[in-house]
Amino acid sequence: MDSSAVIIGASGGIGGALETALVEEGVFAAVHGFARSRSGAQHLDLTDEASIAAAAAQVAKGPAPGLVIVATGVLHAGGSEPEKAMRDLDPAWLAQVHAVNAIGPALVAKHFLPLMPKSGRTVFAALSARVGSISDNVMGGWHGYRASKAALNMLVRTLAIEERRRNSSSIVVTLHPGTVDTALSKPFQGNVQPGWLFTPDRAAMQLLDVIEELRARDSGKLFDFEGKEVGF
Known part of the structure; x- marks a missing residue:
């Protein structure tokens, strides 16, 4: 109870379920939820570094965060679909998807990792995807x-690697939550095998179970919802 937890993307399906689960568990002294759609002190826009810095300043007023989860991501927007072929590549969309999926979480790390304790087990996790594995890509498409x-x-x-120099017990990972029944996966759920479409609540519990089992030697890796390492 001497540390806090932070959920970035707490208005989304997985992020909201993670926030609720952590509050109900009562393990942390405080649970901070941030999202672009929230206002005031809970507002955080991954494409606006000033809002990330402001959120970090709010967290810094209380117990140091022992857990930070970035539960955000964009696959499609405004009626658009992921690219199926190179003819669909659009520079504006490529910039937007990288801003949200890669640059934004990196900026969260920039402002939140320094708030985490310099000793003892800490976890910084960002939601990734199995399709982000280069070695696992056999189908192509979805370029951005x-x-x-x-x-x-x-x-x-x-x-x-950098955080390990500051705290040898730190854990910094990416996590693949599986296919979850959220707006992100909605257009593609017809291709999911029976039993492999998870509710946000189930996905959140699976992810928290995986986080619970992580050790310092796992830092820098990508794990799926069953705790299995996914190769880059």
Whole structure:
């Protein structure tokens, strides 16, 4: 109860479920939820570094965060679909998807990792995706989403190396939540095998179970919802 937890993207399906689960568990002295759609002290826009810094300043007023989860991501927006072929590539969309999926979480790390304790077990986790694994890509398509999540994985690997120098017990990872029944996956749920479409509540509990089992040696890696490492 001497540390706090932070959820970035707390208005989303997975983020909201994570925030609720952590509050109900009562393990942390405080649970801070931030989102672009929230106002006041709970507002955080991944594309606006000033809002990230302001959120970090709010958290810094209380117990140091022992857990930070970035539960955000964009796959499609404004009626658009992920690219199916190179002819669909659009520079504006590529910039937007990288801003939200890779640059935003990196900026969260920039402002929140320094708030975490310099000793003892701490966890910084960002939601990634199996399709962000270069070695696992056998189907192609979804260029921007794949590339931005691959970039996120590399950024987190690099951040993990740096954070280990500050706290040898720190854990900095990316997590693949599986296919979750949220707005992000809604257009593609017809392709999901029976039993593999998770509710946000189930996904949140699975992710928290994986986080519970992580150790310092796991820092810098990508794990799925079953705790299995996914190769980059």
